Amino acid sequence: MRLGISSLAAPEADLQELWAACERRGLTALELDATPAVRLELLAEGGLPGSADDAASGRRPRIAGIRTRVGSDDVGSGAALATANPVPLLLEGGDLDARLEEVHRLVGAGVDARLVIRGGQAVGEAERALREGVHLAWDVAPAETDLAWDLPRLESSLGRGVGYIRLLGGGPESAMQEGLGIGALMGRLGLAGFRGPLILAPSSTKYRVAWQRWVGRRGGWGCGGTTSDPVSLSAGASPSGGSP
Amino acid sequence: MATSERVIDVRPIPPREKHPTIFQTFQALAPGESFILVNDHDPKPLRYQFEYEHEGEFGWTYLEEGPTVWRVEISRRGS
Numbered sequence: 001m002r003l004g005i006s007s008l009a010a011p012e013a014d015l016q017e018l019w020a021a022c023e024r025r026g027l028t029a030l031e032l033d034a035t036p037a038v039r040l041e042l043l044a045e046g047g048l049p050g051s052a053d054d055a056a057s058g059r060r061p062r063i064a065g066i067r068t069r070v071g072s073d074d075v076g077s078g079a080a081l082a083t084a085n086p087v088p089l090l091l092e093g094g095d096l097d098a099r100l101e102e103v104h105r106l107v108g109a110g111v112d113a114r115l116v117i118r119g120g121q122a123v124g125e126a127e128r129a130l131r132e133g134v135h136l137a138w139d140v141a142p143a144e145t146d147l148a149w150d151l152p153r154l155e156s157s158l159g160r161g162v163g164y165i166r167l168l169g170g171g172p173e174s175a176m177q178e179g180l181g182i183g184a185l186m187g188r189l190g191l192a193g194f195r196g197p198l199i200l201a202p203s204s205t206k207y208r209v210a211w212q213r214w215v216g217r218r219g220g221w222g223c224g225g226t227t228s229d230p231v232s233l234s235a236g237a238s239p240s241g242g243s244p
Numbered sequence: 245m246a247t248s249e250r251v252i253d254v255r256p257i258p259p260r261e262k263h264p265t266i267f268q269t270f271q272a273l274a275p276g277e278s279f280i281l282v283n284d285h286d287p288k289p290l291r292y293q294f295e296y297e298h299e300g301e302f303g304w305t306y307l308e309e310g311p312t313v314w315r316v317e318i319s320r321r322g323s
Binding site: 200 | 249250251252253254255256257258259260261262264265266268269272279282284312313
């Protein structure tokens with residue numbers, strides 16, 4: 001399992017700043033999603049900054065995936081980036097038929113495209129996608145779905161189809177997500193031998209300040225003590241971020 | 245050298261669920277099996293809890309000791 005973050009965790013941070021944040025937090029994976037500071041079309045044209053040796057040697061966190069949306073102008077740039085690096089291209093948005101059609105088109109063009117599934121429809125979408133031979137990326141949204149219900153059903157496909165996971169939350173939100181099944185999720189992924197990326201991303205833009213502060217500093221993730229990570233949100237904290 | 249392919253990264257887990265998750269994972273192991281715990285600090289309190297609750301039943305091997313990440317292989321000894 002390679003723990004990492006999405007560029008959405010700090011939309012104003014460029015790639016170098018995101019890599020530095022990963023190193024501060026001991027994270028080994030970075031997912032690129034278009035932000036004001038991460039422009040997929042520019043990266044596709046100019047390549048990723050730094051050297052390939054840096055990535056190969058482990059001196060910087062690896063790009064785990066490129067995320068884009070059905071119908072977005074970024075699909076082409078994302079596909080080019082994904083192919084050049086090479087990493088998965090994660091396709092979200094639109095209805096299932098549109099997403100599947102786009103994934104099939106991209107796979108046919110040689111891109112490692114994966115269907116993003118999420119929420120209450122995730123299990124049904126996964127079943128159809130697997131019948132069509134499509135690889136999956138699972139967006140775990142603990143606040144939207146019952147992990148205790150979904151997890152056993154998706155577990156049966158983990159070895160075959162789900163090789164990439166994004167967890168909406170964690171980071172500064174982890175203390176607020178008690179009782180939503182994240183512990184069970186991480187335990188069962190570990191026992192199943194999951195080796196793919198597990199990317200943390202904000203569950204809502206209302207926590208953006210807390211995430212930007214969390215990304216910008218070194219520190220622990222919290223082991224129950226309120227002083228262990230002052231940028232962690234506690235249950236009932238203001239969504240503008242920070243512990244009371 | 246680590247022998248386990250099972251990795252439990254507890255960093256995203258809500259704080260009060262971390263230890264229960266680790267112990268539930270340990271209980272799910274068969275004798276002779278192990279998992280690798282990944283944490284952001286030395287899990288000494290966890291080790292003390294293991295020693296109290298599972299004396300003689302577990303193995304504990306540091307694979308990485310900071311400064312940012314700690315990795316410990318925790319094994320279940322044969323009965």
